Amino acid sequence: MQKQRRRFLKGTAAILSAMTAPSIGAATLLTPRQTAGPFYPAELPLDDDNNLVDVAGQESPARGTHADLAGKLLDRNGKAVAGARIEIWQCDANGRYRHPRDPGRNPIDPGFQGFGHAVTDAEGRYRFRTIRPVPYPGRTPHIHVAVRPPGAETFVTQLYVEGEARNSDDFLFQRIPAERRPLVLADFAPGTGDAPLQARWDILLGLT
Numbered sequence: 001m002q003k004q005r006r007r008f009l010k011g012t013a014a015i016l017s018a019m020t021a022p023s024i025g026a027a028t029l030l031t032p033r034q035t036a037g038p039f040y041p042a043e044l045p046l047d048d049d050n051n052l053v054d055v056a057g058q059e060s061p062a063r064g065t066h067a068d069l070a071g072k073l074l075d076r077n078g079k080a081v082a083g084a085r086i087e088i089w090q091c092d093a094n095g096r097y098r099h100p101r102d103p104g105r106n107p108i109d110p111g112f113q114g115f116g117h118a119v120t121d122a123e124g125r126y127r128f129r130t131i132r133p134v135p136y137p138g139r140t141p142h143i144h145v146a147v148r149p150p151g152a153e154t155f156v157t158q159l160y161v162e163g164e165a166r167n168s169d170d171f172l173f174q175r176i177p178a179e180r181r182p183l184v185l186a187d188f189a190p191g192t193g194d195a196p197l198q199a200r201w202d203i204l205l206g207l208t
Contacts, residue, residue, distance in 0.1 A: 028076065028078070028204060029179065029180050029183060029204070030076060030183070030204050030205065030206050031155075031157055031183045031184065031203050031204045031205065032157060032176050032177075032180045032183060032184060033155065033156060033157055034156065034157045034158045034172060034176075034184070035156070035158075035172065036144060036146065036156045037144055037158075038099075038101060039089065039091075039097040039099040039101070039102060039144075040089060040099075040144070040146075041089060041098060041099060041114070041115050042099060042100055044115060045098070045113060045114065045115055047113055048113070048115055048116055048117055049116060049117070049118075050116050050117065050118040050126075050127060050128045050129065051113070051116065051128075051129045052088075052112060052113040052114065052115070052116045052128065052129060052130040052131070053066050053111070053112065053113070053129050053130060053131060054111075054129075055110065055111055055112070055113050058110055058111045060110075060111045061111050062092065062093065062109055062111045062112035062113075062131055063092065063093035063094070063109050063111065063112065063131075064092065064093030064109075064112070064131035064132065064134065065131055065132045065188075065196055065197055066129065066130075066131055066195045066196055066197070067129075067130055067131060067132050067188050067191070067195055067196070067197035067198065067199055068127065068128070068129055068191060068193065068195045068197070068198045068199070069088075069127070069128045069129075069130055069143075069159075069186070069199045069201065070125070070126065070127040070128070070198075070199075070200060070201075071125070071126060071200055071201040071202045071203065072120075072123065072124040072125050072126070072202045072203070073086065073120045073124045073125075073126065073147060073149075073202075073203045073205065074124055074202060074203070074204050074205070075204075075205055075206075075207035075208060076204070076205070076206050076207065076208060077208065079124075080120070080122070080123050080124030080125075081120060081124050081149055081205065081207060082120055082121060082122045082123070082124060083119060083120060083150050084119065084120045084124075084147055084148060084149040084150060085117055085118075085119055085147075085148040086117060086118050086119070086120065086126050086145065086146070086147050086148075086203075087115065087116070087117045087145070087146040087147075087148070088115070088116055088117075088128055088130065088143050088144065088145050088146075088159075089114060089115040089116075089143075089144045090114070090130065090131075090133050090142070090143045090144060091104075091114075091133075091134065091136050092108060092109035092112040092114060092131070092134075093109055093112065093131060093134055094106040094107060094108065094109055095134060095135065095136050095137065096108045096109070097114065097136075098114035098115065104137070112131065116128055116130070129195060130143070132161065132188045132197055133159075133161060135166060139166075139170060139172070140160060140161075140164055140166035140167050140169070140170035140173060141160070141161050141164055141166065142158045142159060142160050142161075142170075142172075142173075143158065143159040144156075144158055145157050145158065145159055145203075147203060147205065149205065149207060152205075152207055155203075155205055157184060157203075158172065158173075158184060159184055159185075159186055159201060160173055160184055160185050160186075161185070161186065161187075161188055162185040162186060162187040162188075163187070183204065186199040186200065186201040187199060187200075
């Protein structure tokens, strides 16, 4: 497991180097804000890197379908935002958050980190290894995201799964204006590497 963990961390730079910047037009819509929800970790795990599926000290990897999630952090003009801390947190494959107020009765998956962070490189790129999000009681599958740009206000939103039928009934997703919903959707498509799924998602902030 530790070898898999090292391979992922070393492979991050190689994958990010192959990513190209999207074209940004003058009328680009910005990624919409959303609530952080009640389950941001009360205490950050000692292991909080960008690999959420291999936890230090655990023999087995996370349950669920593993996925690479990568993209770029850009300002309103399409310029890369470097040195920003991006945090993600989500429930495990059993629908449990690692939070003392999570009311779920299913066991917590010890092989899933639940929270992780990455720092954008000079090109604004980030990468995570996580699981395809699963439904939580009353919610469609989603990943919580916090972006902490250098010298700017923290930005919080949620990422949803493109094509997920439950999106149409999710009260938070439906609050987003229809024309901006694509900005918080990612297609978790079959991957070509050691992760079964890969998703690409760029975050566009109102920075200048």
